[in-house]
Amino acid sequence: MTADQIIFLLCAMLILGSALMVVITRKLIHAALWLVATLFGVAILYAILQAGFLAVVQVVVYIGAIAVLFIFAVMLTRREMLDKGVQTRSTWWLPAILGVLILTGLVFIIIGQPAFGRSAGEIPASVDTLRNLGAALVSPDAYVLPFEVASILLLAALVGAVYVASGNKK
Amino acid sequence: MNFLNDPINFISGWMRDLLTGWGLSNGLTTAIIYFIGITVLIIFAMTLDIILVWVERKVVARFQDRLGPNRIGPFGLIQPFADIIKLVIKEDITPAGADKLLYNLGPVLAIASVIILWAILPLSSKIFGVDLNVAVLYLVAAGALGTLSIIMGGWASNNKYALLGAFRMVANMISYEIPMVVVLLIPTILANSMSVQDITQAQSGMWFAILSPLALIIFLISAIAELGRSPFDLNEAESEIVAGFHIEYSGMKFGLFYAGELLHAFTFGGFIAVLFFGGYGGFFGLEKVGLFSWLNNPFVQAVVFLAKAMFGYWVIMWIKYSMPRIRIDHMLAFNWKFLTPLALVVLVNTAILSKVLAGLPNWGYALGMFFSNIVIGLITIEILRAYGRKQRKAEGNLTLQSAHNQEQAV
C-alpha cells in the first residue's frame, strides 16, 4: 500500500463518511456542514488528481458560495418542529435498497471493465494544465461556446433566483 | 544550497536523510517532513499574532492620542501575555441550547482559515509554504472558510443577536468577495500567472500599485470588508447588535476569534504588499545591481516582506480607527452599486491596455496604465458629484416643500 493510496483511502473515507452523515443526520445545519466536509474531501481528491485549479475552485465555489447558500436557506426556513421529527421519509428503506443495488451494479461493471484497472500515467512537465485549461476555455476551436453559455446560464439563474426569492409583493 | 540562501530545502534535505536513515519508507518521511514544516510555519504565525496584539493596542492608542499599554513590561510588551493569561483564566461558558459541536468548531475554523493563508504567503523567494499556481484563488478560498466559521459561531450560540450579526457579517463578506476576486484578476493579468512567486517576480520592474492604483484601492476596501474591521465592522457594532456573532463566546474561544481577526488583518496586509507593492522584491531592478545583491538573500527578502506587510497592516488599522461605521444597507449598496461596476471597468481597462500597450517600453507601459486609471478615477468622481447634486436637490426642495407646507398649515 503506497503512501498516496493511503492518502486516497483516507480521503475516500472522509468523503463517504461525511456524505453518509449529510444524508443521515437529523439536524439540517449539521447536514449542511457535513456537506462542507464532503466538498472539502472532494477538493483534496482533486488535489490528489493534480487538478489544483479545480480543487481551489471547488472550495471557492462550492464551500464558499453553495454551502453558504445552503446554510442561509436552512436558517431562512427555520421552524421549530423542523428538526424534531424523523428526517427521513417513512419508506426510506426502498431508496436504500435501490442505492445499494445501483452501487453493486456499478461496481460490478467497473470491476468487470479491464480498461478501468490501469493506473494513471505521469503528467509530462511540459504540460501546464492550468494554462491549457485557460486556453481550452476561451479558444474558439475548443470550449468557448459552452463557456459563454454557462455564463449566460449563471446570469439567468442569478436574475431568476433574485426575482423568485425576493417574493415581490406586487 | 546552504542554509542561508535556501533554508527550507536545506533543512528538508537534511531531515529526509535523517529519517530515511532511520529506515522509514520514502512516502512516510516526506509526510513527516511536510508535517514539521507546517508546524514551524504555524508557530511562526502564532507568535507573530501575539506581537500583533501589542502592536495593535499601541498603534490604536497613538491614533487615539493616548499612550497605550505601558505598565506591564517596557512599553507594555508583556500586555499581550497578560491578555492571553486573562482570557485563559476566564471561565469558559457555553450557552444553553447551543449546538456543542458547532459552538466549539467556530473559533477553530476562524484561526484555521487564517493559518491556511500562510501556506501561500511568500516570505521570500525561498521561504514559503508552497508555490501554488492558483495561489490567488487560494486566497479567496480561504475567505470562504472564514465565512463558514462566522456562520457556525453565530448559529451555534443560539442567540438571536449572534445569528443576526453572523448573517450581516456573512452577507457583507460574500458581497465584497466579488469586487476582490475581480480586482485580484488584475495582478494575474499583469503577471500572467496566479502564482504568488511569479507575481512578485513580475513586480520587480514596476509595482502593480503604480500600474493600477484603482485596483489597489478597491482591493484595500474589499479586504477591510472581508476582515470585518472598522468601517465595515458592523458585527461588533455595540450600538446595533451588542457584540456581533461572538457575543456568547468568552474566555479562550473569544481569544481565538480575536487572535484570528488580528492575524487575518496582518495576512491581508501581507497580500496587499505581495500583489501591489512587490512583496519581498520589487526593488525596481535594484537587486540586480551587484551592490545590492544581498537583497536576494531570503532572510532579507523576508524582512522586507514583513516590513511591507506591517505597513499594509498599519494602513488597515489607520482606516479602522479613523473611519465611522457605515450602515449595513449603505455598505451593501456601496458594494453592489459602486464598487463592483468600478472593479469590472478597471479590469476591462487593464485587460485591454495590457494587450494594447504591450509593445511600449516599460515606463511608457506603466505611464499609460497609470493615466488610464487616473482618467477612470476622475470620471467616477464626476459621476458621483452629479449623483450627489441630484440627490441633494431632491432633498433640498423636499425640505423647501415641507417648510412651505408648514407655512400654509399654520
Add this chain to the structure above:
Amino acid sequence: MEKFIIWLLPLPPLLAFFGIILFTNKRKALSHKIAVGAAGLSWLGSMIIFIRAVGVKEFGKHIFGSSINWLPTGTSWLRIGVQIDPLSAAVIFFVAWTVLAIFIYSIGYHNFGQPEGDHDIAGLPPHGAMVTDRHGHKHIVPSIEPMYSRFFAFISLFAFGMYTLVVSDNLLTLFVGWEIMGLCSYLLIGFWFGKPSARNAAVKAFMTTRIGDVFMLLGIAFVYSFTGSLSFKDIFKPEMLQALAATPAFFGLSAAGIIGLLLFIGTVGKSAQWPLHVWLPDAMEGPTPVSAMIHAATMVSAGVYMVIRMFPLISAGWTEGMPLNTTMSVIAFIGAFTALFAATIAVAQNDIKRVLAYSTISQLGFMIAALGIGAYVAAAFHLVTHAFFKALLFLGSGSVIHGMEHGVLHTGGHSVDPQDMFNMGGLRKKMPITFWTFLIGGFALSGFPIITAGFWSKDEIFAEAFGNGHLLVFIVLAAAAFLTAFYSMRQITLTFFGEPRTKEAAHAQENQWTMTVPLIILSVFAVGYGWVGIPEQFPGLGGLIHNWFHEFVGGTLTKFPQPVAFSWVPLVTSLCVALGGLGLGWLVYRKVQSPKQDFMQITVLKNKWYFDEIYNFLFIKPASWIAEKFTSQYMDQTVIDGLLHSVARFSLFLGSFFRNKIDKPIINELIGDGTGKVVKVSGSGLRKIQAGRIQYYMVVSIAALVIFALLYYFMIGGM
C-alpha cells in the same frame, strides 16, 4: 237525335236535386218550381222518345241505344250506355207520367201557401197554425211542411235513380239506379225523422232491400265473370245464352239458372215479395206521395222490370210449351204465393194506406207469377196498368187523409187517427172528385170487367196461366183476385159510403186543384190504357182495337211470343171473381160501424201472419244477441279486452321485471354505479402515484431503471 235525348233524360232531376240542396233550400217556392220543372223536362223528353219509338216499325229490331267506354279493365273497357227498346219505352211512358203527377200532387199535399206552423219543428209532421181571419175568428189552418224543399230534393234524386235504371243498357248502371232508389226510399220513409216509428221503418226498409241487393250483386258478378261484359246486347246473344244454359253451376242448376235466381232474389227484396215483404207496410210511415211514387208506381215495379228485362236469361233453354225450368217454377211459386198471402192480410187491415200496401205486394205477386209461367207480355202489361191505378189509389188515400187532417185541425181532437178507415165514412159527399177517382182506381184494382185496364191485364195473366196448363197457379191467382176485389170494395164502402162515423169525418173537405188534377189524369190512364192490349180473339171487342201492346212489347224478345189460344174458362173465372168480390164486399160492409162488427178482423191476418214477430225472433233477436252478448260482451270485452288487458298486464309485468330485475340491479348497480365505484377506487388508488411527491417519482423511475438493467443483464447476457 234520340240517342242524345236518352242520355239527357235522367239529368234534370239530378240537377234539381243539387240545385235545391246547395242553393235554394231556404226558399220553398223556388225549390218546388225547380223540382217540378225538372220532372216536366224529363217527362217531355220521355214523351218525345216514346212517340219516336212507337213511330218506328219493327222497333224491337232497331232500338235507340249508344254506349261509351267507362272503366278500363285491363285490355278491354267496361262499356256503359243508354238504350230504349219496346219494353223500356213502355215503362218510361208510365214512369214519366206518374213522376210528374206525384210531383204536382205533393205541392198541395205539403200545404204550399199555408202559413208557418206555430210550433212545428223540422222532423215532425206539421200541426197547423193559428190564424185570425178578417172577422177576428181564430181557427187553426194546416201549416206548411217545415222541410218542404228537402222533400222535393229527395224525390228529384229518386226520379233520377228511376230514369237511369229504365234507360240503362247494362246491368251496372241499372244497379246504380237501383241503389239510388234504395237510398231515396230510406231517406223518404224516414222523412219525418222526428218520429221513432219512421226512423225504424226507414232502417227496416233499407236493411231488407239491402239483403236482396247483395244477392243481386252476386248475380251481376257471376254474369260478368262468366260473360266478361254486363251490357244486355252481349249477355242476350243466343250463343251466349246457350253457353250459360249448358254450363252446370251449383246446386244442380245451370249457370243461367243460378244467375236468374240470384237476380230474382234482388227483385224479391226490392218488390217486397214473400220472404222480404215486411218492409213495405211499415214504409207507409213516409208521406203519402212517397208511398204512392216509391211503393206503388216506380220503385217496386223497377224490380219487376229488371226480372222482365232478364227474362231471356231466366228462360234460357226453355221454349214455349215446355215444362218450366227450376228458376221459372221457383219464380212462379213465389209470385203466386205472395199474391194470395198478401191479399189475405190486406183484408184485415184498418189503416187505409196499409190495405193498399198489401194490395201492391199481391199485385206484384201476380206479375212475378206471370213471368214465372212465361207470360212475358202479360206481366209487362199488368206492370204498366198496375202502376197507373195503384198510384191513383195511393194519391186518393192521400187526399182522403189530408181531408181528415183538415177535419182534425178543425175540431181540435188530435187523438183521432186520420188514417183509420173506421174513423171515416160518408166522405163521398164531402170529397166527390176524390170519391170518383178512388172508385175507378178500386174497380181497376179488382179488375172490373171491360172498363178498367186492370181487368184486361189480369185476364191476360189468367189466360196465359190456363192456356199453358199451369192450373195450380191459375187457381191460386183466381183466389187472390177474389180477395183483392173483396178488400178494395171493403175499403171503398168503409171510407166513402154510409154516414161519417166521427166529427172529424163530418168536417173533411175536398182538396185544392193541385191534388185533384193528378187524380183525374191517372184515372184516365187507369181506364184508357187497358184498351190498348185487348187480345185479338176476344169475343166481341177482340178485333176493334189492334192489340198494339202485345205486338209492340213482344218485339223486345228475339222470338216473338205467340198469344195463347182463347178459351172461355179464364174469362169466366175472372168475371165472376171480380164481380163476386165487389158485391160481397159492399154487402158485408154497408152496415159496419166499428171494427168490432167487422168479422174479418182475424187476429192472425191482423198481425200479418206474425211474420214480423217471426223475423224478429229468427233474425233480429239472434242478431242483437250476437251483437250484444256474443260480439260486444264475449268477444269484445272478454276475449279482445281480456287479451289487451293481459297484454297490458304482461307489459306492465315486463316493464317492472326489466326495471327491478335487470335495469336497477344490473345496469344501474352493476354497470352504472359499479363502474363508477371501480373508477373511484382505482382512481383513488392510482391518484397516489400522481400525488405530486417528487421523491416518489424519482424512486419509481430509478427502481425501473435498476430492474431493466438487471433484466437486461440477466436476460440478454452480461456485459
Add this chain to the structure above:
Amino acid sequence: MSIPLSWYLILAAALFSIGLFGVLSRKNAIAILLGVELMLNAVNINLVAFWRYTDPAKMTGQVFAIIVFAVAAAEVAVGLALIISVYRRRNTVIADEIDLMKW
C-alpha cells in the same frame, strides 16, 4: 500514481448512490438539494478522474467539470430561491407537502 482508475470510479459510484439515497429518503427539500450536490460532486470526481487517467493534455474533462460547477451553482441558487419563496408562502419545506401546483 499507483491508484487504479477503478478506485476513483467506485468512490464516485458510492458517493453517487449515497447522494441518491439522500435525495430519495430525506423529507426536507433542502436536504434533497444537498443530496443532489453530492451526486454532482460524484460526477465531477469521475470527470476529473477520467481526465487524469486518459489524456491529461486534452482538457475536456476539466472543462466539463467547470461547466458542471456553473450548472450546480445555478441549480442551487434557483432551487434554494424557490424553496425559500415556497416556505414564505406555504410555511413548509417538506417535499411531500409541496405537492400542489397551485395554493
